[in-house]
Amino acid sequence: METNEELRKQIFEIVEKQIKNNDPPETNIAFNRLVKMGYSDFETKQLLGQCVAVEIFNIMKHGIKFDDKRYINNLKQLPNEPIE
Numbered sequence: 001m002e003t004n005e006e007l008r009k010q011i012f013e014i015v016e017k018q019i020k021n022n023d024p025p026e027t028n029i030a031f032n033r034l035v036k037m038g039y040s041d042f043e044t045k046q047l048l049g050q051c052v053a054v055e056i057f058n059i060m061k062h063g064i065k066f067d068d069k070r071y072i073n074n075l076k077q078l079p080n081e082p083i084e
Contacts, residue, residue, distance in 0.1 A: 011049040011056075018048075024068070030075040039079070047078050054082045 018027040027048060034044040051074040055066050074082035 008049070011052050012045055014052050015045050015048045024072060026072045026075045030078050034078060037079070048075065051075050051078070051082045054084050057084070 015027065018024065019031055022028050030048060031044055034047060035041065039047065051071055054074060055071055058064050059066065070083070077083070
């Protein structure tokens, strides 16, 4: 599948804003944990971005609101792929 660079950029901006604002704090916790596991900053943001993408997909496809509980659970499960 071809990567949509604009979409990736937007998702990375969301991840970076969450890290900067520590909101939710679980994003920073997951970021630090993944870096300690040996993932690069870029790889870590890609993994975090997968969790963001799941929520965006559900908002757009199913018209449901952002699910904080699912999002945080997915962050805690990284580097395993997020659950939709």
